Amino acid sequence: MKSKPGRDDRQRTQRESIRRTQATGRAQADRAARRVGDASAASVPIGPGLRRAFVVFIVLFSLVALGLAALQSLTSAPVNAPFLAAATRAPAATVTAATSRRVGIVSGHRGNDTGTICADGLTEAEVNFDHAIRVATQLRTRGFVVDVLDEFDPRLKNYTASALLSIHADSCAYINELATGFKAARVLDSTVPVDEDRLVGCIRARYGAATGLRFNANTITFDMTKYHAFYEIAPQTPAAIIETGFMNLDRAVLTKRADSVAKGIVDGLVCFLNRETE
Ligand SMILES: [Zn+2]
Known part of the structure; x- marks a missing residue:
């Protein structure tokens, strides 16, 4: 009976020893793992900062990439893309800027015929030319x-x-008191x-004010509205x-x-060109 308990005691002691050894090993392993963890954390103390920097870099890189992609799509857009239409309108705007200070004045009948002639020989063509030159001088x-263009000036073709x-004037014949x-x-x-109605409106208002006429x-005729x-x-x-x-x-x-006549015409043109209200 004694031997059995003795053997049992030894076996128990061995098992406890093994358990202790295992426990010690686990504890050492845990401590080692914690040290490694601490060490790895301590070795990169700016880890979160770096991560933030990396995220910022990725975001910025994405934005730049998106911008480049948008630019690429702009330059290779199909013909009917709206922004391309805007791009193709740009030259038109340039043309407008280049012609925004240019005005054409047709000196009625000049270079072609006299127009109406008064009894004393005064011609409409010379009255018109006097006005055209005064208008041109004031505008300049x-x-x-x-x-200053002739009636059938070659420059009228596609004039921009x-x-x-x-500029014309009406008949020199006495018609009635309404003429x-x-x-x-x-x-x-x-x-x-729209533009031409505004031009006519400006001339009508300013010329009337300057001359009192x-x-x-x-008496607006078909000849005026179908003017060549x-x-x-x-x-x-x-x-x-x-x-x-x-x-x-x-x-x-x-x-x-004549200076009032010219001033009325110039005021009307400037009203139109400067987009003033009538
Ligand atoms: Zn005429």
């Missing part, structure tokens, strides 16, 4: 580039400018009706024609107050 003083105005005043009109079938809408130059110039050039007054009843204004 204000910094505009002015072309901020505005074109043809007085001025009128302005644009082409009947306008390509740029009344607007004689009743309207069909020769570039369609986008806003154009109008003015009949400055009747050479019979309004002769004093047209000849003795």
